[in-house]
Amino acid sequence: MKCLIKIFTLIKSFVKSIKINYPIAKNTWFGSGGKTSIFFEAQSIISLKFFLSLLPINIPIFTIGMGSNILIRDGGIRGVTIKLKGDFNKIIIDKSNNVLKVGSGVKNIDLAKFCEVNNIGGFEFLIGIPGSVGGSVKMNAGCFKQSISDLITKITVIDRLGKIHTINKEKINFSYRKTEIPNQHIIIDSTFNMQKKSKTLIKNKMKSISLKRKTVQPTNTRTGGSTFKNTKSFKAWELIEKINFRGKSLGGAKISKLHPNFIINYNNAKSLDIEVLGEEIVEEVRKKTGIRLEWEIKRVGNFEKI
Ligand SMILES: Cc1cc2nc3c(=O)[nH]c(=O)nc-3n(C[C@H](O)[C@H](O)[C@H](O)COP(=O)(O)OP(=O)(O)OC[C@H]3O[C@@H](n4cnc5c(N)ncnc54)[C@H](O)[C@@H]3O)c2cc1C
Structure with missing residues (x-):
């Protein structure tokens, strides 16, 4: 009986924690992109274990943190997106x-x-x-x-x-x-x-770090941080500097004037705007320097069907 009560309590708590066709964009820094079929906010290890044991194995899962390093494509994520809350804090x-x-x-x-x-x-x-x-x-x-x-x-x-x-x-x-x-x-x-x-x-170290970042990076904007990884010989921004792309825009996406390795969603950008602008950077840098930049931002989900 105790076990049954536990299971029903868990199911009851799931009802609140599960959202269907959820606009996951609002859980990302970029704020762009489509929906996730199922969004599950896990509050404890027990509920996470239980949820995973019930979920058919062919359904893919994606774990989202603060969404500060991901670009969710406009067609959204098919499957389950999981966010850790409650006991995981x-x-x-x-x-x-x-x-x-x-x-x-x-x-x-x-x-x-x-x-x-x-x-x-x-x-x-x-x-x-x-x-x-x-x-x-x-x-x-x-x-x-x-x-x-x-x-x-x-x-x-x-x-x-x-x-x-x-x-x-x-x-x-x-x-x-x-x-x-x-x-x-x-x-x-x-x-x-x-x-x-x-x-x-x-305290002093944190102060100087915060100050330095504010002067060289757009920290209070809709962005995904560094778009590309540094290479062994060059910082990604140095390579982008060579193609003069600071401030270049596409749809609602723009390359930061402050730091050219940051792409910004400045005006209701589609994720496609951001990704295509990124790919333009990759292509131009490759043409100019022969070096192929690698995305640091994780691009997830599907393109929108036209
Ligand atoms: C303004 C700005 C500045 C930034 N500066 C830096 C910087 O200086 N250095 C740096 O390294 N990064 C930087 N970033 C990028 C980002 O903040 C980091 O990569 C951060 O660690 C990502 O954490 P997140 O929780 O947002 O992960 P998300 O973006 O949500 O996810 C990133 C990846 O981690 C996976 N993931 C998330 N949580 C889990 C989990 N619990 N278990 C398994 N996988 C998980 C996701 O599936 C995804 O693949 C910056 C981003 C922004 C917007």
Whole structure:
């Protein structure tokens, strides 16, 4: 009987958490793109496990964080989009092992501020990266010569069948803005080493990072951050500079005048405007320099049917 009550409580909570034909664009920084067939906001590991166990295996899943590094195409996402909330927003200090366990739904900015309050150093760079911890681990986000992989010891993931696994750092294969974590795995939490640091030093470092970013990047605009990855020899913006594309627009999309590796949705852009403008950059840079830029922004979903 107890078990039955638990199942019904879960089903009841799902009804609120599941949305059909949901306009997922509003959950992204770009704010463009189509709908997702099903949107599920998971509040706990139990509900996520239960949901995955009920979901037919042929239905694809996509995990969304803060949507700060993705472009959802105008035809939307066929399948289920999952967002981690509730229990996934916890940060736990484990003093006996000198580690920090952070849920994937936690915003980078909140983690950085939590570390400041608790005199924990090393996380200051996250103040300027507007994603969730889950998305940042998946992307191996970083800036100012630091990336999230520097601090991590292990992650916990849930697979498509609802089974939980621990993956140690060495098995994640972190590289520049990339990991080998399979797309159908959802990162539920990450464990980081802790090091003590004075609050004043942390505060000052975060201040200087925020200030620097504001002067060189369009941080308060509808954008997906750096559109392309840097190459081994050149920064992506240096290559785009060679083709003089600052300020160039297409439909409602525009290349930032402040930072040419940022594309902005300045006037109700379609995702197609943004993607085609990006592809024009790739083509022109290739013609001019022989170098092929690689997209850092993840483009997901389908093109709109005409
Ligand atoms: C103004 C601006 C500045 C930025 N500056 C930087 C920067 O300096 N450095 C940098 O590295 N990035 C930067 N970014 C990009 C972005 O903020 C980071 O990549 C961020 O870590 C993405 O996190 P997110 O939660 O938004 O992920 P999303 O954009 O939602 O998703 C990104 C990828 O991660 C996957 N994902 C998300 N959550 C999970 C999860 N729990 N489990 C498994 N997979 C998951 C998604 O499926 C997707 O493939 C910037 C973006 C903006 C808009």
